[in-house]
Amino acid sequence: MSKREEVPKVNAGSMADIAFLLLIFFLVTTSIETDLGIGRIMPPLTDPPKAIIKEKNILRIELNDKNELLVEEKLVEIKDLKDIALDFLDNGGAARETSDFCDYCRGDRDFTSSDHPSKAIISLTCNRETGYGTYITVQNELIAAYNKLRNRESQRLFKENYSTMVEQYEYAGTPSAAKERLKERITHIQNLFPQKISEVKIE
Amino acid sequence: MSKFAKKKDGDLPAVSTASLPDIVFMLLFFFMTVTVMKDSTLKVENTLPNASETKKLEKKDRVIYIYVGKPTSQYEKVFGSEPKIQLNDKFAAPSEVGDYILQERAKKAQELQNVLTTALKVDKNANMGLISDIKQELRKVNALKVNYTTYEGDAFMNLNR
Numbered sequence: 140m141s142k143r144e145e146v147p148k149v150n151a152g153s154m155a156d157i158a159f160l161l162l163i164f165f166l167v168t169t170s171i172e173t174d175l176g177i178g179r180i181m182p183p184l185t186d187p188p189k190a191i192i193k194e195k196n197i198l199r200i201e202l203n204d205k206n207e208l209l210v211e212e213k214l215v216e217i218k219d220l221k222d223i224a225l226d227f228l229d230n231g232g233a234a235r236e237t238s239d240f241c242d243y244c245r246g247d248r249d250f251t252s253s254d255h256p257s258k259a260i261i262s263l264t265c266n267r268e269t270g271y272g273t274y275i276t277v278q279n280e281l282i283a284a285y286n287k288l289r290n291r292e293s294q295r296l297f298k299e300n301y302s303t304m305v306e307q308y309e310y311a312g313t314p315s316a317a318k319e320r321l322k323e324r325i326t327h328i329q330n331l332f333p334q335k336i337s338e339v340k341i342e
Numbered sequence: 343m344s345k346f347a348k349k350k351d352g353d354l355p356a357v358s359t360a361s362l363p364d365i366v367f368m369l370l371f372f373f374m375t376v377t378v379m380k381d382s383t384l385k386v387e388n389t390l391p392n393a394s395e396t397k398k399l400e401k402k403d404r405v406i407y408i409y410v411g412k413p414t415s416q417y418e419k420v421f422g423s424e425p426k427i428q429l430n431d432k433f434a435a436p437s438e439v440g441d442y443i444l445q446e447r448a449k450k451a452q453e454l455q456n457v458l459t460t461a462l463k464v465d466k467n468a469n470m471g472l473i474s475d476i477k478q479e480l481r482k483v484n485a486l487k488v489n490y491t492t493y494e495g496d497a498f499m500n501l502n503r
Contacts, residue, residue, distance in 0.1 A: 267471030272500030
């Protein structure tokens, strides 16, 4: 064997240093960003058709400049808001004989509160000085109330959680036939408890 | 000699550093994969609020970002300490939001123009007045899909400032 055929070994001792250098670069430039949030769809600017809504079908929520929560003009703790919203939405106050009777509601059937979930509107008013953090907390509680009711109906009808169905529907790997079926179920649940949160413009 | 010959004293075996590059590479790859390159430097404070009922944002090319918050200490002297809107790299007035959205929308591919979401990255200490102005501007240009970007967490943490 001649000496020429021996390949000299590359010294890998400095590999760690190079890797460290790269690592430190990425450590410094990294900012782990969030891509989660509360999704909302605002109404278009065109004037909505004037409809007469019964006062009992509206839950009036107001946030004042001291970040206090007023429900129907009474001071309420924010942690109680979810239950108030649940009671209001699930009330089903219309009488059994009328066309508005809600056969899936499990509320108190109080005739002074909302008739039917599809008629119940939550009206949210803010002050210019209200903090954004408080506003998000209130939005979060309202959506939590809707999601709880939707999950309940979804469990009853399809033995599956509403939120898992939405997750599956949005997951890219779900086959399109299953997606079609999920979409039908999701819209069905959404029609049982439509999200009607109205926000008045702040002057 | 005896069976219990004295070992050479003070001679610890060297720790092998052969796997060090592997460990460092592992860390490196982790950071490389989670890194999101920023496209604009933040000039405002941006501590997002927490929420639990969140939805994942859509793909990045379908989102337009609007930042709101108090100018950072560097800019406080010039722009004051009231919350401001930041669009791309500049501070802006609420009336400029509409034009900005139209501009950004025109930059996107045709088929995406109707499915755009506006992500509002708002500092939790901002006031609703400014947010309301932005929302009104967004409605004027028909950008109705908004996402209040938050961190995942307990929403009640927003209440104690």
